[in-house]
Amino acid sequence: MKISLKTIPHIANKIAIDLNKSGVVTMTKGLESVAKEAEKILTYDVKQEMALEEKTHEICEANEEEIEFNLVDERQLFFMIKKKIAPEFGVILNYEERYSDISHKILDELYEEDLIHFDVTENRIKNIIYNAITSFITEASELDTIIMDKIRTYKKRYIPGTDEFDILYEKLYREELLKRGME
DSSP: OOOTTTTTTHHHHHHHHHHHHHHHEEEEEHHHHHHHHHHHHHHHHHOOOHHHHHHHHHHHHHHHHHHTTTTOOHHHHHHHHHHHHHHHTTTTOSSSHHHHHHHHHHHHHHHHTOOEEEEHHHHHHHHHHHHHHHHHHHHHHHHHHHHHHHHHHOOOOOTTTTTHHHHHHHHHHHHHHHHHHOO
């Protein structure tokens, strides 16, 4: 599952919380500074993928007539082009490998900025970060279902995409995160 810009602050907070709870990391400047560094790296990665997808769209649009003439499956072609030019943008398309790479970058940055100290292997810390990312993504899809079910029980009808819906969704989302200790 992809990480969106909207979920990045929540994932960054979970990384900081999980590192703090691990008992193997000492934070020199607190949770917030750790979360900020993680957020910077996650944001950069997501924006790189967005740029990759934009470039892929441009290529597809530039060749639209040829695509239609040859009756090419546009979704498959989009993925093939994205895969071909991904290295130019530094984007790893396999999510497992990608989250592992991001975890390593976050660890490196936290260490270089002297935000954490630890006496265990780097791999153990990287795994804590990786597990925080992947478990958040897994729980996020569950949260979405729970929140949508809650919204449907309200007497008033909320229409997805409206400001009113977005505000309510975000409020319920934060409440669920707090209940689960992820915020």
